[in-house]
Amino acid sequence: MLVIEYKIKAKLHQYKAIDEAIRTAQFVRNKCLRYWMDAPKDAKINRFALNNYSTVLREEFSFVKDLNSMAVQASAERGWAAISRFYENCKNHQPGKKGFPRFQRDNRSVEYKTSGWSLHRTKRRIAITDKKGIGELKLLGKWDIHTYPVKSIKRVRLVRRADGYYCQLVIDTEIKEQFEPTGNAIGLDVGLEYFYTDSNGHQEENPRFLRKAEQAIKHAQRRLYKKEKGKNGRRKARKRFAKKHLRVSRQRNEHAKKLARNVCKSNDLVAYEDLSVRNMVKNHCLAKSISDAGWSQFRQWIEYFTCKFERVAVAVAPQYTSQKCSNCGAIVKKSLSTRTHVCKCGCRLNRDQNAAVNILNLALQARDGQSQSNAVGVGTSTLLGATLVEQVLTLSTESPALLPGECQLRPHASPQTSTILEIKQYSRKS
Structure with missing residues (x-):
């Protein structure tokens, strides 16, 4: 699936109508969860039962019936x-x-399928044809959808963000890029001092976007708390505060995407650690720095680009990659403050480079031994029971996933440009 995103330009009453449609979508989802919770134990509640219940909601509530x-x-x-x-x-x-289902209180999108919308013949305007009063919306962006037939548009989603409203069009198509094999393989060791260190010794600087913007964010947050609740001044201050966070998330995502694309274009095999970032951020001393680095985003982009460029991505277990000597295999104990690896065999390397070389060696061993390949030819290997991401989003730019049940990514979109996203679902491998 290809997702093209445009920014919406409309009138004030249309924005309010979009907000009403979003609230209605949240209401339906929460009512379906309550229906599932209150159902008897012997009742079989599945997707079709919830779809039937949504029809009952349309008959019971007039504002739900106004939605497509x-x-x-x-x-x-x-x-x-x-x-x-x-x-x-x-x-x-x-x-x-x-992950027990919870009720939503901050839903920001409403999704239409193949009805409820009409694309203008110029394909620069879209009309929402239900009874919410949204009407015709102007689409701002540079992506040209004239090459895709209207029948290939499977879903339309209206999204509210801190800097405005966006329209996402899900198109049933597929994009592939062909590159000649390079014969290169690389291991990556992510860190906090440097964003990553590869097995060739190159160290990429850590941009620390949140740290750089932290003072401005705190200032906006103080101004927000000084405003009286329920007043327009507080609403405007909250919007300014949200925009600053949105800008940081977009910078972080764009940085990870650019680096991952360059790495995957220049190497046939990319090896990285199978880190559990969710557990690592429990350390309150390092949680902010780890989150600011965006390791999980970087991994997602690597897994995407290796699929798109028909490369190989291998995740290896991180145990002892920093302690083990990449030359002789001996274990050299060292603390986190020790940044140079020195072994009795004469090997002297930067600590992170030594770990990157170990990661590459483990990946090559896994490929020679028990590697697995999925349907699109991307090899996935794990060591010591570690598992790769079961469902990988193939992302071409900043948009979040559109389909229900997919993981959400932080949005990253320029106000005057549209964005593209490709969504694929891989079969589970372990």
Whole structure:
């Protein structure tokens, strides 16, 4: 799937109508969750049962009936996506919290399927044809959708962000890029001092976007708290505060995307650590720095570009990659403050470069031994029971995933440009 995103230009009453449609979608999803929670234990609640219940909601509430029927159905599917994810986590005995479905209070999007909208013949305007009063919206962006037939547009989503409203069009197509093999392989060790260090010794600077903008964010936050609740001044201050966070998230995502693309274009095999960032951020001393680095985003982009460029991505277990000597294999104990690896065999390397070389060696061993390949030819290997991401989003630019049940990514879009996203779902491999 290809997702093209445009910024919306409309009138004030149209923005209010979009907000009303978004609130209705949230209401339907929450009512479906309540219906599932209150159902008897012997009742079989599945996706089709929730779709049928959404029809009952349309008959019971007039404001739900004003929303397009397929948009109501898509909202019910969002509720089922949360329920099915909870069931799957329980079935797989996932450690820790299983993700019990929760009620939404800050939904920011409404999704239409193949009805409820009409694209203008110039394909620069889109009209929402339900009874919410949204009407015709002007699309701002540089992406040209004239090459795609209207029938290939499977979904339309209206998204509210801190800097305005966006329209996302999901197109049933596929994009591939062909590159000649380079014969190169690289190992990556991510860190806080440097964003990553590769097995060739190159160190990429850590931009620290949040740290640089932290003073301005705190100033905006203080101004927000000084405003009286319920007043327009507080609403404007909250919007300024949200814009600053949105800008940081966009910078971080763009940085990770650019680096991952360059790495995957110049190497046939990319090896990286299978880090559990969720557990690492529990360290309150390093949580902000780890989150600011954006390691998970960087990994997602690597997995995407290796698929798109028909390269190989290998995730290896991180145990002992920093302590083990990349030359002789001996274990050299060192603390985090020790930044140079010195071994009795005469090997003297930067600590992170030594770890990157170990990561590459483990990946090559895995490829020679028990590697697995998915349908698109991307090899995935794991060591010591570590698992790769079960569902990988193939992302071409900044937009978040559109389909229900997919993981959400931080949005990153220029106000005057549209964005593209490709969504794929991989079969599970372990």
